[in-house]
Amino acid sequence: MTAVTANRSYYPALDGLRGMAILLVVLYHNFGFIQQSYFGWLGVDLFFVLSGFLITDILMNAVGKPNFLRNFYMRRVLRIFPLYYLSLIIFLFILPVFTSPAIKWDYYISNQFFLWTYLQNWLYIFKDPNNAHILNHYWSLAVEEQFYIFWPLVILLLKKPKYLLIFICTLLSLVILFRFGLWIYKIENLAYYNLYTFTRIDGICIGCLVALLKHMNFEFIKKNTAVIVLSFAAINFLFYFFNRFYSFSFPYTGLVGYSTFAMMFGLLVYEAVNRETKIINFIFNIPLLKFFGRISYSFYIFHWPVYLVMNSYLLDMVKKQIPGIGAQLTISIAAAGCAVLLSWLSYYYFESYFLKLKTKYSN
Secondary structure (H helix, E strand, O other), X not given: OOEEEOOEEEOHHHHHHHHHHHHHHHHHHHOOOOHHHHHHHHHHHHHHHHHHHXXXXXXXXXXXXXXXHHHHHHHHHHHHHHHHHHHHHHHHHXXXXXXXXXXXXXXXXXXXXXXXXXXXXXXXXXXOOOOOOOOHHHHHHHHHHHHHHXXXXXXXXXXXXXXXXXXXXXXXXXXXXXXXXXXXXXXXXXXXXXXXXXXXXXXXXXXXXXXXXXXXXXOHHHHHHHHHHHHHHHHHHHHHHHHHHXXXXXXXXXXXXXXXXXXXXXXXXXXXXXXXXXXXXXXXXXXXXXXXXXXXXXXXXXXXXXXXXXXXXXXXXHHHHOOOHHHHXXXXXXXXXXXXHHHHHHHHHHHHHHHHHHHHHOO
16 A cells, blocks of 8 residues: 655655665676676666655645645755764764775865765766766765755646646656757767766656656556656667667767666556556565665765775775685675665664654655
C-alpha cells in the first residue's frame, strides 16, 4: 500500500530504488578501476528522477494550502542543510589540516563561496578543478538545490498540472537544444564535458513529468508505455544515423543519452509507485536496499572523500601485502565500509534530530 502522510504520499519501494542509486554511484567512484563499473554514473540520473518525482508529488499535494512555500522550504532546509554545512566545515577547515597535500584542498578552500551558496556546479564549469577531485561529486547537490528553489515558485504560479506539463516539456526540449547549439557553435576553450555533466537536469525534468502525469491521469503511462519506449528508441535510432553522417562527432550522452536513460528510470519509478509489477515491488522492498536508501544522502556525501583519503594513505602499503588489483579492491571495499559506518552514525545520531523537526512544518 501507499502510505499517506501530511502533504505527501509515501512509496516504500522508492527507498529501495534510492538505495540502488547510491550503490551505483559508489560502484562508479570507488571501483572505477573495474571496467564494468563505468555505468555506475547513471546512479546520479536515477537520483535526479527520484527527486523530480518526489518533490513534484509533494508540491502538487500541498499547493494552495496555508504556508505552502514556508513549509516546503523549511522541510528541505531541515533535511539538507545541517549535514551539508557540517560536511563543509569538516572538509574545508578540519581535514585539510590533517591530510596529505596530495588531496588538493586548495581549489575548494579558495573557491569556497560557491560551495557555501550551492553554486559549485557552475564553478566546476568555468574554473576547471583539474587535479582536484575530492568534492567534485557535490555538483549534483547544487543542481538539486537550485531545482528546489526554482520549481515550487513555478508550481505556485502555474498551479494546473496541464500547464506545468507544458512548461517542463518545454524546459527539457530547450536544455537539449541548448546543448546541441553549443556543440555546433564550437566555442573555443569551453569545457564541454564539465558543462554537459554539471548542468544536466534531464532526470529531474522527467521525474517531474512522471509526477505530473500521475496527478493528471495515473493510467496514462501504463497505457502508453510502448509508445514512450518506441519514441525514445526512434530518437536514438535517428540520432545514430545523424551522428554517423557527421563521423560520430556529436556527444551521445549530452544530446540524447541523458534523456534516454532518465526516461527508463522514469518508467521504473512509475512501476515502483504503481506496485503492480511483483518483481519490482519485491526487489525494491529488500531491507538491505531500503537501508542504503535511508542513509543515501550521507553516504553520497562521505563515500568519495573517504575513498580518496584512504587511497592516498594506504594504497602503497597495501600493495606490499596484496599484489595486483587485489590491493585496490581491498582499499575500495574498506573505504565503502567506513563510509557506510559514518553514514549510519550521521543518519541516526545527527540527521534524525533535524528530521524530527520537519513535523512542525507539515500543515
